[in-house]
Structures are given as C-alpha cells and as structure tokens.
Amino acid sequence: MPFEMLPLKDIINKYFEGDSVEVSLEDKVVRKSIVIDPERCVSCGLCVEACPLGVIDSTTPYPEIDVDRCVYCGQCVEACPLHAVEIIHLLGKVVKNYLIVYRVRRNKKLLYNRKRCIMCLVCKKNCPFGAIYVEEEGIKFDMERCTLCGYCGYLCPCGAIDFEVE
Amino acid sequence: MASTLWYLYILTKKRFIKRFLWAKTDREYTIPPKRFRKIPPVVEYPERCISCGACEGSCPSSAIEMVYFQDHNKKLPRIDVGACIGCGNCVESCPTKVLEIGNLREETLSLPWNVPKYRYFVIDQELCVNCGSCKGVCPVDAIDYDGDSYRIDVNRCIGCERCVEACPVLDAIRIYDEEVLKEKFNRCFEIKFKRMVKEEERGEVIPEVPRIVISLCIRCGNCVDVCPGEIDLKDYKVVECTRCGRCIEVCPTGAMRIGEVSRVSKIKDRCYIIEEDRCIGCRICYRVCSVGAIDISWDTRLPYINPERCVRCGVCYRECPVEAISLTDTESSLKLYRLRKVRDYFESMVSKDLDEISRKYVQLKSDLLEFAQGKVEEALKRIVDEKMKKDDSNAL
CATH class of the missing domain: 3.30.70.20 (Alpha-Beta Plaits)
Structure with missing residues (x-):
C-alpha cells in the first residue's frame, strides 16, 4: 500500500528533454526510525536488557536510543510488554516515472545472491547476532539466530543481500 | 742566279722536310679506325x-x-x-x-660503363606505396630499398621503363629528360632577368608555403635562384617564403609541392577482394596496407577493401597466409565494400547513440537515488514528528 507517490518529471526532463522515457529502478531506498512512545513506556528496562548492541540507555523518564549505532533489529520491539517501542520502516522505489514510498513493517525473507557476492565479509563482521558464517560455497546464514534486521543488506557493497518485505 | 738558287734550295728543303714529317702521319692515317664499317652487329x-x-x-x-x-x-x-x-x-x-x-x-x-641517358627516373616518395613491384621487374637491379623507401640508382638505370609499367600508382615514378631540364632552366633565367630589369609581373599568390619532396629533388638549384626569400637545399627546407609560386614553376621534377596529392590507381576495372569464408581474421593485410584501404568490419570482425582507395599494389594478396584475397572486377568488390561500410556506419551511429543514452541514464540514476533518499527521509521525519506531536498533545 503506497504511502506517497511523487512524480519524477523534473529530473527526467533534465536529461531526456521531452522524450517519452519510462524509468524504473531496481535499487530501493530504505529508511528506518525508532520511536519510543513516552505515554505507554513504564521504564521497566526490559528493552535495555534485550538490546544486543547495548545502544539503549536507561534514563528517566523513558529510555533513550542511540540512533547512530542502532541497527533496527527489533529485539526491543519484541521485548517491550506494552508495545511502546515502534520501528517506522519506509521504502522508496522508482516505478514508471514515479517515486512510490511504502510503509512496511518487517522483513519477511532474506534473499542471498551468490553470483553478486564478492566475499568481502563486511556482513559477517557487522552482524549484531553473529548469524553469518563462511562456507566453501559463499556465506551462509544461521536462520535461527537471524532476526531479519536487514543491517547486512544495508551494508552490502554489491547488493548481494536483499529482503522481501511484508 | 743567286736568288734562283735560293728559291730552289728553299723548295727542296721544304719538300724534303715535309716528306719526313708526313711520312709518319701518312702511315697513321692508313690504320683503319675502330669502327667496323659496313659490318652489321x-x-x-x-x-x-x-x-x-x-x-x-x-x-x-x-x-x-x-x-x-x-x-x-x-x-x-x-x-x-x-x-x-x-x-x-x-x-x-x-x-x-x-x-x-x-x-x-x-x-x-x-671500360667503366655508364649508359648514356636521355631520360631520368625518380620515385615520388609521397605517392610510393612501398609495394616493391618496381624492384622486382628491374632487369639491372638499379632500384634499392633502404628500409624506408625505394630509390632508383641513376647511374645503373638504363631507362627501360619497366618500373613505370609495373608501378600500380599513376605518376609515382616521374620521368624527366634534357628537354624538360632545358625548358625549366630557360624559364628560370627569364624570371631572373626580368627581376634584374625590374619588369617582373606579379603572379598569383599560392595559398601555402610549398614543401620539398626529398626523393624528387635533383638539386638543380632552380628554386633557390628564383626564390625572393630563402630555400635551404641542404636540409630541404623553405626558410622564408613570399608565396610567389615561382619555385613550383621552375622545378623540373615537381619536387616543390603544395597541397595533398592523392594516389590514383592505374587499374580501374579490377580490384582485390577478401573472400570472407576463407579469411581467418589475422589482419595481416590490414597491417601491411600502406594506403589505408582496408577496414575492419564491426559486424563480421573481418577486413574489407575500399576499392576507391586501393591502388592494386597486391601487397595484401602476397602477404595473406590463407590465400583469401583474389582479384575480381571492381563492381563486385565495390558492392561488398558498400554493404560493409553502410553496416559499419549504422553500427557506429547506434553505438554512439547508445553510449550517450547510457551515460545520461547513469547520471539520471544517481540523481534519482539522491532525490528518492531525500524524499523518503522527509516522509519519515514527518511521520515521526506527527507521532511525537500526538504524544505531546496527549501528554499535555
């Protein structure tokens, strides 16, 4: 369900003056934000414990999240008994001369493209859950540990890791 | 009496002496000359x-x-x-x-032998295609190749004109004789004389500074004589030029030259063709062709001959390792050339267009991504702000 639709006429006109060109891009733009609802929060501290990276600071009246270091894994969302933590997940896509912005909830499935992978192992070094390991046939994902946070897909320099969203 | 005696004495004395003097010369005259008159060779x-x-x-x-x-x-x-x-x-x-x-x-x-010459032959290095046809046909080996160009040894040349016949390019071997030299020298003197008496008429001005074709120059010095500027014949350079065009007029071999000269083939009705089903694409012909008549097709990646530039020297024919080059009539060669050329032209046009479009597309893509990132971030900020505001208002 599209959240917003923006026409790209100006940019296309800049390069293809008046030509009828239909532009679609494979690349997606993903932006996330994490918000703690101060009304619901009771400062129980469960989210601080649940965070695998320790980026949540237990302050009053409600905890603060270091947004620069957060990987939006969703552990705090699951841990919160009052559903006070929310991750807003926006996805921008260029389809047929329009920028369509979707609001999506969570990643559903991890897609790994071995052909694109250059074995730089940036994903393995940065995975907050240690769910990535190396085998002869490229890298493997331990799906029991993986929380589909999408951080590896964001880091991957060659776009070998992709996610299917709900 | 005395005078009579005196005259007699003189007479006898003269005759006597002359008899002795003539005795030797008379005998020498009787020796037949070294011409074998009336004996045919x-x-x-x-x-x-x-x-x-x-x-x-x-x-x-x-x-x-x-x-x-x-x-x-x-x-x-x-x-x-x-x-x-x-x-x-x-x-x-x-x-x-x-x-x-x-x-x-x-x-x-x-005897030290030298053929008496009435005509001289010189090779025009700007027209020569270095095919070596002249060297092959010369009966007295008067043509040498010095690794860069062919030259005719004037002393050994016998003027049989075989090289001129064998040369594929029109006027690449120039002939000049005593008559031409005489005419040009006379013209040179005329100009000099007119200049001396200040009667020289101003001719047309030539568009550029003429150059000297080194292989054609016989160093007669005509050009130096008529030039109002300065010509250095040691380095074959025109130092100072007023563009009067006199040097071109008086040069007997046409070594002073302006503008480009094009190679014209003597053979017009026949041309070499590359048989594409035999060609292995080694491109040896492409490398040896000195007139640039062979192009490589984009489509088949095989060479093809341009009959309008080809001078039919046969170097490619000789160098081809698989004998894929043969001589046919010009029509069929021209037909193949046009087909390949049009195809090439089309391909180059399309690839140029594609290049431009893809370049634009790459720029567009980066611009679009930047735009999309900005817009998505804006939207995200808006949502978060709304949420916070709602929270604030609820809290209040």
Whole structure:
C-alpha cells in the first residue's frame, strides 16, 4: 500500500528533454526510525536488557536510543510488554516515472545472491547476532539466530543481500 | 742566279722536310679506325637480352627493330643489314652486352660503363606505396630499398621503363629528360632577368608555403635562384617564403609541392577482394596496407577493401597466409565494400547513440537515488514528528 507517490518529471526532463522515457529502478531506498512512545513506556528496562548492541540507555523518564549505532533489529520491539517501542520502516522505489514510498513493517525473507557476492565479509563482521558464517560455497546464514534486521543488506557493497518485505 | 738558287734550295728543303714529317702521319692515317664499317652487329647472347630497347633507341639509321621471337619468348633486336652503318652505338649502349661487332663488345666490357641517358627516373616518395613491384621487374637491379623507401640508382638505370609499367600508382615514378631540364632552366633565367630589369609581373599568390619532396629533388638549384626569400637545399627546407609560386614553376621534377596529392590507381576495372569464408581474421593485410584501404568490419570482425582507395599494389594478396584475397572486377568488390561500410556506419551511429543514452541514464540514476533518499527521509521525519506531536498533545 503506497504511502506517497511523487512524480519524477523534473529530473527526467533534465536529461531526456521531452522524450517519452519510462524509468524504473531496481535499487530501493530504505529508511528506518525508532520511536519510543513516552505515554505507554513504564521504564521497566526490559528493552535495555534485550538490546544486543547495548545502544539503549536507561534514563528517566523513558529510555533513550542511540540512533547512530542502532541497527533496527527489533529485539526491543519484541521485548517491550506494552508495545511502546515502534520501528517506522519506509521504502522508496522508482516505478514508471514515479517515486512510490511504502510503509512496511518487517522483513519477511532474506534473499542471498551468490553470483553478486564478492566475499568481502563486511556482513559477517557487522552482524549484531553473529548469524553469518563462511562456507566453501559463499556465506551462509544461521536462520535461527537471524532476526531479519536487514543491517547486512544495508551494508552490502554489491547488493548481494536483499529482503522481501511484508 | 743567286736568288734562283735560293728559291730552289728553299723548295727542296721544304719538300724534303715535309716528306719526313708526313711520312709518319701518312702511315697513321692508313690504320683503319675502330669502327667496323659496313659490318652489321650480330645478336651474340640472345638469352641475356632484357628487351630494354636501348639499341633501338641508340641506332642513328633506325636499322634496329625490337621483334618478338617465339623460341626465346621475348623481344629481341632485329638488325636490318642494308640500313646498318656499322657505327657500333648499339653494342656500346647495350646494358647486358648482347650484341657483338668485331671485338667491340669485349673492349667495352673493360671500360667503366655508364649508359648514356636521355631520360631520368625518380620515385615520388609521397605517392610510393612501398609495394616493391618496381624492384622486382628491374632487369639491372638499379632500384634499392633502404628500409624506408625505394630509390632508383641513376647511374645503373638504363631507362627501360619497366618500373613505370609495373608501378600500380599513376605518376609515382616521374620521368624527366634534357628537354624538360632545358625548358625549366630557360624559364628560370627569364624570371631572373626580368627581376634584374625590374619588369617582373606579379603572379598569383599560392595559398601555402610549398614543401620539398626529398626523393624528387635533383638539386638543380632552380628554386633557390628564383626564390625572393630563402630555400635551404641542404636540409630541404623553405626558410622564408613570399608565396610567389615561382619555385613550383621552375622545378623540373615537381619536387616543390603544395597541397595533398592523392594516389590514383592505374587499374580501374579490377580490384582485390577478401573472400570472407576463407579469411581467418589475422589482419595481416590490414597491417601491411600502406594506403589505408582496408577496414575492419564491426559486424563480421573481418577486413574489407575500399576499392576507391586501393591502388592494386597486391601487397595484401602476397602477404595473406590463407590465400583469401583474389582479384575480381571492381563492381563486385565495390558492392561488398558498400554493404560493409553502410553496416559499419549504422553500427557506429547506434553505438554512439547508445553510449550517450547510457551515460545520461547513469547520471539520471544517481540523481534519482539522491532525490528518492531525500524524499523518503522527509516522509519519515514527518511521520515521526506527527507521532511525537500526538504524544505531546496527549501528554499535555
């Protein structure tokens, strides 16, 4: 369900003056934000414990999240008994001369493209859950540990890791 | 009396002395000259003859005619015995010593031999395609290759014109004779004289500074004489030029030159063609072609010949390792050339367009991504702000 639709006429006109060109891009733009609802929060501290990276600071009246270091894994969302933590997940896509912005909830499935992978192992070094390991046939994902946070897909320099969203 | 005696004495004395003086010279006059008058020459070594026609040209009484002989498979001199005056010119002028008259042939063999010349041959290095046809046909090996260009040794050349016939390019071997030299020298003097008496008419101004073709220059100095500026014949350079065009007028070999000269082939109706089903694509022909007549097709990646530039020198034909090049009529060669050329042109046009579009597309993509990121971030900020505001208002 599209959240917003923006026409790209100006940019296309800049390069293809008046030509009828239909532009679609494979690349997606993903932006996330994490918000703690101060009304619901009771400062129980469960989210601080649940965070695998320790980026949540237990302050009053409600905890603060270091947004620069957060990987939006969703552990705090699951841990919160009052559903006070929310991750807003926006996805921008260029389809047929329009920028369509979707609001999506969570990643559903991890897609790994071995052909694109250059074995730089940036994903393995940065995975907050240690769910990535190396085998002869490229890298493997331990799906029991993986929380589909999408951080590896964001880091991957060659776009070998992709996610299917709900 | 005394005077009579005196006269008698003088008379006898003179006669007496003269008798002694003449005795020797008279005897020398009786020795026959070394011309074998009324003895016609004979063709002694017909197998050596190169059919150059030097004997025919040298005969003052036109007694020699070059006639084709079946058993030797070439032209040999036939001597009209009745017309021959036995001067021996033909024996002396023969470069390969075919003819014999008395023992004149043996005598001339011992002499430092030089063919008397009426015409001279020079190779135009700007037109020469370095195919080596002239070197192959020269009967006396007067043409040498110095690793860069072919040159004719003037002393050894016998003027048989075979190189001119064999050369594929029109006017690449120039001929000049005494008559041309004389005419040009006269013209040179005329100009100089007119300049001296200040009557020189101003001619047309040539558009550029002329250059000197080194291989054509015979260093006659005509150009230096007429030039109002300065020409350095040591380095073959025009130092100072007023663009009067006099040097071009007086040069006997056309070594002073302006503008480009194009190579024109002598053969028009036939042309080489590359058979594409035999060609292995080694591109040796492409490399050896010195006139740039061979292009590589985008489509088939095989070479093809441009008949309008090709001079039919046959270098590619000789160098081809699989004998894929053959001689056909120009029409079919031209047809193939046009087909390939149009195809090439089309391909290059399309690829150029595609290049431009893809370049634009890449720029567009980066711009679009930047735009999308900005917009998505804006939207996200808006949502978060709304949420926070709602929270704030609820809290209040």
